[in-house]
Amino acid sequence: MSTTDVGNFRSLAAERQSAAEREALAASAATEGPAWSNMKAPDARSQQSAAVAVTNGRRALKVFLSNPNALFGTGFLVFVILVALTAPILYPDDPLSMVGRPFLWPGQSPAYPLGTDSLGRDVLAGILHGSRISLFVGLMATALGLTFGVLVGSTAGYFGGWIDDLLVRLIEIFQTLPSFVLLVVLVAIAQPSATTVTLAIAVISWPTVARLTRAEFRAIREKDFVVAARSLGYGHARIIFREILPNALPPIIVTSSVMVATAILMESALSFMGLGDPNVVSWGSMIGTGRELVRTAWYLTALPGLAIVFTVLALNLIGDGLNDALNPRFSQDR
Amino acid sequence: MAPLLQVDNLTIRFPRAEPVRDLSFEISQGETLAIVGESGSGKSLTALALMQLLPRAARIANGSISFGGRDLTKLGAREMRHLRGREIAMIFQEPMTSLNPVMTIGRQIAEVLQVHEKLSSRAARERAIELLRLVRIPAPEKRVDDYPHQLSGGMRQRVMIAIAVACKPKLLIADEPTTALDVTIQAQVLDLLDTLRRELQMAVVLITHDLGVVAQWADKVVVMYAGRKVEQALPDDLFNDPLHPYTRGLLAASPRLKHDFHYRDGALTEIPGSIVSAVGETGCPFRPRCNQARASCSHHVPQLTVPAEDRLVACPFTTSIKAVPHAAALSL
Incomplete structure (x- = not known):
């Protein structure tokens, strides 16, 4: 045409x-019916809101509970916590006191189911009491590191500018030092005790949280609902803690479960090197004292070692489960 | 009566550009002012400037924003925070992302009341339910505990409106409030805004690129192009007798429902080029796209003139199309 x-x-x-x-x-x-045959077709908007719903708490819990690995991890962690709570009732005496003949192998004497060590101390009592210090250090160090890391990271990420530059430099100072060497130095300077070990682990673990929180805040800060919150005249603290932080929590929660595991490992490593609290028994110190006898009495290192392995494994499984549940991108039933 | 909001010669400057230049307009209590223009014409930046929420890199290089006798550009952060949400509120384009996804809508409405009116949490919740009823959300007692993802786009925009009007602001800025909504919902939401404007005696700045919205809901229209006001008129005048070539182009580019427009009738007229061509242009920013451009257009930026009562236009060569035959006007 x-x-x-x-x-x-x-x-x-x-x-x-x-x-x-x-x-x-x-x-x-x-036809007498509606001429639009596609009226019931799902549109992009309803699809999108269904995807958003995955982040919903109840849904996340369901995903978490349907994950056998996460359930095993949670179960084992609950068991360890129960053991830690009941240890003083089951073994009220000092686990560091000598109670029997040395080098009793596990099963050799019904009074000491897991045997005794080179000084005749009860291995089972040691492991049960050791769970207390491991959990205490793991949880407290994580709580401290998390609090400080979230505060620094959220301040840096939210405000940006020179505050961000300053805080990132601070984070980088900690990250350029080899963290375990720093930990050893810190504990060696201070007197080794459960408190100083906890503080030292917190000092070396907060930068990870701070970086993660900062990244999350930088992303969420630009979201529409944050601009909307500012347009309603909310103050900085309210926007940080009520608007942004709850939305930034999922990756932080996931990281914190792994942080507990790392803190337990670090405490064990310190105790193994003899830098733990000398007055309390810990899994790491048990391995440390059993180290020289590993060829003749290997159970002295293997048993507390297994306790560490399973506790850390449980925490990592929980972390993976939380990641699947809270991070919709990787959950299988998207 | 003194206008509630008076913007004078507002210039917003980024390090490398001035997306809004010499913009002036005013709005009185209870009035709806529509700001129209295509994407990139500086509408949304103007809205953010009114809230003093400009992006970090941008700053107000010149001009004043007088609201109730106070110059907002000179207010401190604390005083401005005090005004936001209480006297000036804003509704955003995207209802899907403008609500906090991890907080129930009831708590989000209650929060603004607790912050600004110091209500107890129980009283704030009661008010939140009232407000949800006011914006016509069915079964507000149940909906108040819903999370945003449980609501449709139109409902979420209603919630946004409820939050915005919770403290009975004097000025409501609606930045393309219906762009993300279905056409059927658009009219409902705009009707709701209009009702609330009348009931609460609010002034509304309605930012849109939809001329249909302007025709139906605006009292006064400002047409923006490349950061400048190119025409200002009452809606009737604007639609019957557009003066600026850009306004004419916009009108020619919109389907006219009274003509039973159908896509098979042929393509809509378009304005050639894009707004990007205004960058670095001396003289009239619309010149590269204008079908009436003359050599003199490149010499200086045209001043706003007053061709008739209540009208402003920034084009020296404009002639009223009432003078030319109707058929010629249609084929602009």
Whole structure:
């Protein structure tokens, strides 16, 4: 068709339109139903909101509870916590006191189911009491590191500018030092005790949280609902803690479970090196004292070692489970 | 009566650009002012400037924003925070992302009341339910505990409106409030805004690119192009007799429902080029796209003139199309 017959084209269009109208009329008369057959089709918006719903708490719990690994981890951790709580009742005496003949192998004497060590101390009592210090250090160090890390990270990420520069430099100072060497130095300077070990572990673990929190805050800060919150005249503290932080929590929660595991490992490593609290028994110190006898009495290192392995494994499994549950991108039933 | 909001020669400057230049307008209590223009014309930045929430890199290089006798550009952060949400409120374009996803809508409405009116949490919750009823959300007692993802887009925009009007602001800025909504919902939401404007005696700044919205809900229209006001008129005048070539182009580019427009009738007219061509242009920013451009257009930026009562236009070569035959006007 050439471009000259525009008038013709217009009249054609008009004719076609009226024909289409007649057709539409006939069609609607025939079916009596809605002419739009796609009215029930899901649109992009409803699909999107379904995807968002995955982050919903109840849904996340369901995903977490349907994960056998996470359930095993949670179960084992609950068991360890119960053991830690009941240890003083089951073994009220000092686990560091000598109670029997040295080098009793596990099963050799019914009074000491897991045997005794080179000084005749009860290994089972040691492991049960050791869970207390491991959990205490793990949880407290994580709580402290988390609090400080979240505060620093959220301040840096939210405000940006020179505050961000300053705090990032601070984080980088800690990250450029080899963390375990720093830990050893810190504990060696202070007197080794459960408190100083906890503080030292917190000092070396907060930068990870701070970096993560900062990254989350930088992303969420630009979201529409944060601008909306600012447009309502909310103060900085309210926006940080009520608007942004709850939305930044999922990755922080996941990281914190792994942090507990890392803190337990670090405490064990310190105790193994003899830098733990000398007045309390810990899994790491038990391995440390059993180290020289590993060829003759290997159970002295293996048993507390297994306790560490399973506790750390449980925490890592919980972390994986939380990650699947709280991070919709990787959950299988998206 | 003195206008509630008076913007004078507002210029917003980024390090490398001035997306809003010499913008002036005023709005009185209970009035709806529509700001129209295509994407990139500086509408949303103007809205953010009114809230003093401009992006970090941007700053107000010149001009004043007088609200109730106070110059907002000179207020401190604390005083401005005090005004936001209480006297000036804003509704955003995207209802899907403008609500905090991890807080129930009831708590989000209650929060603004607790912050600004110091209500107890129980009283704030009661008010939240009232407000949900006011914005016509069915079964507000149940909906108040819903999370945003449980609501549709239209409902969420109603919640946003409820939050915005919770403290009975004097000025409501609606930045494309219906762009993300279905056409059927758009009219409901705009009707709701209009009702609330009348009941609460609010002034409304309605930012939109939809001329249909302007025709139906605005008292006064400002047409923006490349950060400048190119025309200001009452809606009737604007639609019957657009003066600026850009306004004419916009009108020609919109389907006219009274003509039973159908896509098979042929393509809509379009304005050639894009707004990007205004960057670095000396003279009239619309010149590269204007079908009436003359050599003199490149010499200086056209001043706003007053061709008739209640009208402003920034084009020296404009002629009223009432003078030309109707058919010619349609084929602009």
